Amino acid sequence: MNDNSTVNTGRNALRQPAERLYQDELAALFEFDPYPKPPGWRLSPRAVRAFIAGTDGLPVAKWASKKAKSRNKTVIARKFYGDDVLIDRCIVTLLGNRGLMLVGEPGTAKSMLSELLTAAICGDSTNTIQGTAGTTEDQIKYSWNYALLLAEGPSMRALVRAPLYVGMDQGLPVRFEEITRCPPEIQDTLVSVLSEKVLVVPELKGEDRHLLAAPGFNIIATANIRDRGVHEMSSALKRRFNFETVSPIRDLRLEVELVTREAERLLGGALAPVTCPPGVIELLVTTFQDLREGVTADGVQVEKPTAVMSTAEAVAVALSAGLDAYYYGDKTLTPAAIARHLGGTVMKDNPDDLKKVRHYFDTAVRGRASSGGVWDEYFKARRAL
Ligand SMILES: Nc1ncnc2c1ncn2[C@@H]1O[C@H](COP(=O)(O)OP(=O)(O)O)[C@@H](O)[C@H]1O
Ligand SMILES: [Mg+2]
Known part of the structure; x- marks a missing residue:
């Protein structure tokens, strides 16, 4: 944890950073990792991949050596x-x-x-810059403790380190979230740092003036392509990054597995466990895939x-429907609760979207309802939209 960290390390946090949530997994990987580690890394690239993609049910010790x-x-x-x-390409980058x-x-x-x-x-995943329209260079590089600055002039003591400084100094990857929300001139702060690997602090003298990046430093930025309020990125900056496109999940079974697991985890955390009859999450995910693709599986x-x-x-949607079922229903996730909460997701930008979802119910859902079961219940709940 770096000294800029503001994370509540107590057990009562509403959300834990990944290194805390999965601390047992990380400790086991660290203990058994048999592969070479790059300078500045705690784990080998193979162990990093295993942390993200899993070990297929194998205990870490067996994964490391048969x-x-x-x-x-x-x-x-x-x-x-x-x-x-994609995970491997990210790690190699x-x-x-x-x-x-x-x-x-x-x-x-x-x-x-x-x-x-x-x-x-x-x-440590908390060394993060959150890009917004109002992000300043100070929040990226460093700023000053003005009381000390006035009393003693510029010194290392008066320097307030921001995530980029911390990452270069300690050899950590820096996360830059939603980078394209920042105006281009702010994004371009990274251009020279990424090519020269040095951060100049003009106010300081001697060695302190140039911060050379320690091994392990790099930048992981994220950007949404289909969103309002995003800026262009300069070609100079683009050239200093490898781009990886993350796509929505196409496989129905995988997406159902993920939504089920996440919904269970969140409902468990909210102390609102509900039973989830077979087929209900599948119905929710099918709706999402159909609307995302513009055509149903049939x-x-x-x-x-x-x-x-x-x-x-x-x-x-699964979480809202689950909370609804827990507090207002009989603690069972129903297709009707899914239908009730679908509107809140869809109605964001465009009033016509709700019409499109109603049309989806009148065509695709009606077609499937004839076979009875959860789709029939879902169709009957269409008025809740
Ligand atoms: N391919 C995926 N694998 C695992 N979880 C996913 C996947 N796609 C979406 N999710 C879920 O979506 C949530 C939010 O994703 P997030 O990282 O905030 O998205 P983004 O930054 O792309 O907008 C994740 O926490 C996870 O529950
Ligand atoms: Mg994001």
């Missing part, structure tokens, strides 16, 4: 669903001297991937809403 006999039975769970080759830029639609787990990568590489054309139908939004 002949291992250990009482440590920690298994690494899969956290990122989708392209494992971070080993080189270019930054890693994760781009894609909102809710495709770009932030999650950047958090998992930094948690595994250095055990070939029925449907209109795509302008709202983003991401996995993250599907998890949010």
